[in-house]
Amino acid sequence: ETGVTQTPRHLVMGMTNKKSLKCEQHLGHNAMYWYKQSAKKPLELMFVYNFKEQTENNSVPSRFSPECPNSSHLFLHLHTLQPEDSALYLCASSQGQGSSGANVLTFGAGSRLTVL
């Protein structure tokens, strides 16, 4: 496998369920990200991990819990979500952080989440 792989691609869950989104990158990158894409809103950064350490939490509610066991894997644990959390969740990775072109983010195809 190459690039950034996200599973599942589609998820429907009730508000009391607990589920997890998984992201795996095969690019040897050191930084991984979770973004949320809601209808008619710009992509919102949720979390950033660099060398497995969380470097940014963009005021995300605690019902979203990230986990980064190593530089290749990133999880987003979901519990007691609300219908407004329905969105496309995109995972990305980059070689490093910084504004240079060497740190282009490579995205996965996303996990489409629907909360009933």
Add this chain to the structure above:
Amino acid sequence: AQKITQTQPGMFVQEKEAVTLDCTYDTSDPSYGLFWYKQPSSGEMIFLIYQGSYDQQNATEGRYSLNFQKARKSANLVISASQLGDSAMYFCAMREVSGYSTLTFGKGTMLLVSP
């Protein structure tokens, strides 16, 4: 204030014609990077082109070029010889040195290419 502004919610172009997608940005950092991504209906964000704030030349990648006007803080994407497969959402994004971990996106422009 928005850091990235894309004023065109939707654009239409005929196959084989060129199209320009607008992007303006707001930053006080002297060093920053500008990126364009394409998102087809499948959902994946595909990187197209990068322009660094200190780059002297406008970036080009195949049929994509970036019209970078630093004084006007604009970074328009030009797609030459449009193809049907170019139909997608296009996002402009910026990464500043000060917010070095954050790639900030605009709201996007939907491009439809007709035969």
